[in-house]
Amino acid sequence: MVLLNTRFPRLPGDIGNPASFDRPVLYRRVAAASVAAVARPEGIEPALAEAILAAGRALVAEGAAVIATSCGFLGELQARLAAALPVPVAASALSLLPQVRARHGAAARLGILTFDARRLTPRHFGGHWSEDLLVEGLEQGRTLYPAIAEDRAAFDPAAAEADVAEAAARLLARAGRLDAVVLECTNIGPYAARVRAVTGAAVYDLVGSLRAQPEVSTTAQGTRIPC
Structure with missing residues (x-):
């Protein structure tokens, strides 16, 4: 899971809380990914997009079978992440x-x-x-x-x-x-x-979609997670 760099509480049901899942979850926080830097109408800065991609690659190297993010505003990176990473990607709900x-x-x-x-x-x-x-x-x-x-x-x-x-x-x-x-x-x-x-x-x-199915498949156009 690629996480924004935040400290606010993440309750069960939040993607940033490992208790939300029934299987082990790997997390990697991106230092520059504050809420203000990600939730922008003008989109993600190139350097931050690269840092998020690097976090995804690091998680894959650690054994992650699926990559997701903790912010739906990262949906603009869905195609880029899916094309660059060798595992299914769910950048946004x-x-x-x-x-x-x-x-x-x-x-x-x-x-x-x-x-x-x-x-x-x-x-x-x-x-x-x-x-x-x-x-x-x-x-x-x-x-x-x-x-x-x-x-x-x-x-x-x-x-x-x-x-x-x-x-x-x-x-x-x-x-x-x-x-x-x-x-x-x-x-x-x-x-x-x-x-x-x-x-x-x-x-x-x-969270619900990731938990619902043991297998997830994806294309650069969109994530195939059975609802």
């Missing part, structure tokens, strides 16, 4: 969108819950953006958003869950109905059940 669409049909109403909707742009979707996607962010929240943005050492999990529930409710209100919600932000994973309860929709995130 946004790479699950083709499979989510295939499962729910062309008429499905799909939503994205993201860390910051103001910063998430089509470039982060790795070629899977479409105008019918509805995107809602955590930026109106009082707990989880500042904990991530300011890299706070602690936060109240119950208050964070309330922030996520409010964001999910806003998304549902805009959509009218939702068939599926994809969690761009891996820090929302611990609250996936709450998102499901609020929206009545199927919820997809990177």
Whole structure:
């Protein structure tokens, strides 16, 4: 797992918590990969992209069978990482969108819950953006958003869950109905059940998809992780 360089708590269900998985996980932190350096509308700087690729190569050398990252904004690197690394790559939950669409049909109403909707742009979707996607962010929240943005050492999990529930409710209100919600932000994973309860929709995130199947295959265009 390629990790951003953060200190905020990662609860079970977060990709950065090894208890989220039922098998051993290798982690490698990228020193320059702060939230501010990664969650940018203009995308990743070339030097940081190289450092992330180097971290992926180091994890493969240590025996990693699959490479994932801890931030959905790295979806823009999906094709590059998949082409450069000899193992399956899941750079972002946004790479699950083709499979989510295939499962729910062309008429499905799909939503994205993201860390910051103001910063998430089509470039982060790795070629899977479409105008019918509805995107809602955590930026109106009082707990989880500042904990991530300011890299706070602690936060109240119950208050964070309330922030996520409010964001999910806003998304549902805009959509009218939702068939599926994809969690761009891996820090929302611990609250996936709450998102499901609020929206009545199927919820997809990177942790759940990685745990669901023992084998993952990929192409430069997208990750094949059965939903």
